[in-house]
Amino acid sequence: MMGVWEIVLRSLLAFALMMVIARIMGKPTIAQMTYHDFVASITLGAISANLAFNDKLAVWKILTAVIVFSGIAYLLMVLSLKNRILRKWLSGEPTVLIQDGKILERNMKKLKVSLDMLNQELRAKAIFNIEEVKYAILELNGHLSVMRTSDSMAVTIKDLNLKSDTKLSFPIELIMDGTVISNNLKQNGISEKWLDAELHKKNLSLEKVNYAVINSEGKVIFDEYEDHIRHAIDRE
Structure with missing residues (x-):
């Protein structure tokens, strides 16, 4: 042994x-x-x-x-x-499960996908009515890709012909688990002195911060260890 x-x-x-x-x-x-x-x-x-x-x-x-x-x-x-x-042959190919709001039962049966599974995937994408779906495609990795019908799509700034001055960028994580991410600071030309100043503006110290990030809109967001929530929801 x-x-x-x-x-x-x-x-x-x-x-x-x-x-x-x-x-x-x-x-x-x-x-x-x-x-x-x-x-x-x-x-x-x-x-x-x-x-x-x-x-x-x-x-x-x-x-x-x-x-x-x-x-x-x-x-x-x-x-x-x-x-x-x-x-x-090795990976298979994407399969259409819904077309123009109609469920393709033959494809569902071929892939052994139940209606419960399909509805669950749709609900996960905040879709509760099949009529809102133009196409639903089961991808090679098992994820469901959905194209909504034109009248059920969310309205965008472009649709309203409005101009947005906000420039979006990739978020930059500054602090994680209470530790400064030095590599991210160096790569983005951010000094620890600047970070200390931002902490000071919020009357925070590094020990109190769980997570800090510069979001896609350029705003600095701090998440403290102490949440200051009187009635936190805790469901198992």
Whole structure:
């Protein structure tokens, strides 16, 4: 039987190996789980589990299996990027579930999607009436993309022919978990002296701030550890 330290070392090795493989596969694979990605992740997870706990198999044999299977998964991923037919076979393709407010039952049945699941996805997008949907498409990663009908779309500034002087930019996080994010300050030419001045304007100290960010409109927002809410809603 394996000793405790051997289990610990094998587990650390399995975890490190999976982290390396995840890095090689890239963020899109993690964020968008297709059929191919799902099969690869399940199989690699099972092999890694054997690496951690199965003392009947030699470590080098399990490592060989991981490397070979990872190579196959990576090769298929690269080939699918270059070949549309192979990509469709490995990953599938987007499927229309609603068209012009009408549910396409044949497609729903083919993908084994229930009406409850469809309604849940629509409600998550604040859509409670199917008539408001022009198209609803189930994407490769399992997410539902929805195009509303023209009369149910939200009105924008452009629609009202109004001019907006507000320039939006990417938010800049300044403080997280009470710690100043020095890299963000340097990359954006922000000094700690300026940050201290902003804290002083709000009569705050760094110890009291949980999170601080310059939002997309250029405003500095501070979130304190003390919320100052008399009746906080706490539901499980």
